[in-house]
């Protein structure tokens with residue numbers, strides 16, 4: 001039998017549905033929400049925490065089997081973190097310290113994570129991954145994309161994706177992360193492996209394919225190689241995502257738009273034609289301010305991008321090299337303070353924007369029928385996410401059935 005839960009005492013509810021409340025965030029005050037869960041459901045069609053069955057002013061709330069009173073807190077849609085690299089072993093804190101002493105990031109440190117990850121057991125990787133998922137949930141994240149990319153051989157990449165699939169359906173094959181040591185000087189042969197045997201082994205465990213298209217890095221892939229990888233992935237039924245414009249402007253953004261990628265990520269460096277192409281496309285630009293923070297790079301001008309009509313998402317890019325944070329509240333605060341977004345734009349980008357970057361309409365908002373993925377804030381308003389940086393305000397709400 002289905003279990004219904006009434007969440008009451010919501011001082012401010014962000015629905016991200018303008019039809020339900022004020023402004024683009026669809027804000028309701030003194031609100032309530034009802035979630036209905038089927039016991040034992042966990043197949044995505046009927047999620048464990050249930051779906052939103054009713055949302056509106058608390059005064060009109062229907063009765064339910066159980067009630068949770070959040071006592072004057074704000075509730076927002078759970079964060080949709082559409083870009084992470086969470087299956088890895090090893091430690092790169094020394095690389096971070098060197099960077100803070102003046103060294104530049106060029107992707108070379110990825111090799112050290114590849115070595116440690118290849119040597120780790122399934123259980124070691126699984127335990128670390130579970131720790132990151134719990135850490136993210138404790139900060140309000142309810143949907144996570146997870147990439148492979150730290151094995152770079154056929155069995156290893158498939159193993160990372162199998163492990164990622166244990167925690168999310170949003171898994172991304174990133175065999176084209178960098179050229180591994182054993183293929184240096186033979187990039188063409190490595191691309192043939194990625195688009196051949198590796199793709200065949202990985203596609204059954206992945207929804208997406210991604211490529212680090214960055215000709216400015218001696219380790220990553222140029223536009224031609226990236227095109228080959230993306231076309232092969234599309235042929236295998238995968239959706240497209242691209243890492244581009246992290247170190248310098250390059251061909252990746254244009255390629256992502258041309259091929260209809262769901263998202264192109266980083267965008268630290270963009271040309272005016274990149275911006276124009278994005279603005280007239282269905283491709284989301286996912287900004288990753290944790291990377292600029294942790295690599296001492298200039299922040300992209302999100303204000304100008306939004307004003308130009310680009311669809312912007314925010315994600316953590318949690319990884320051991322360029323952004324070792326799982327904190328979406330930190331990402332929101334950085335986007336507001338350093339990239340010119342308003343608190344409302346940043347919250348939208350970290351929730352509905354992430355959903356759009358994953359081409360999902362069941363997360364990132366709290367309209368009737370959406371997944372009942374709620375984040376509760378230890379604050380009366382979502383504005384506190386940026387106003388009180390570094391304070392642990394957000395947490396995902398556990399509903400009966402979850």
Ligand SMILES: N=CN[C@@H](CCC(=O)O)C(=O)O
Nearest residue numbers: 110212243317319320321322
């Ligand atoms: N730039 C490429 N990939 C990751 C970093 C990976 C690493 O340094 O371990 C990123 O998104 O920033």
Ligand SMILES: [Zn+2]
Nearest residue numbers: 083085243317
């Ligand atoms: Zn990344």
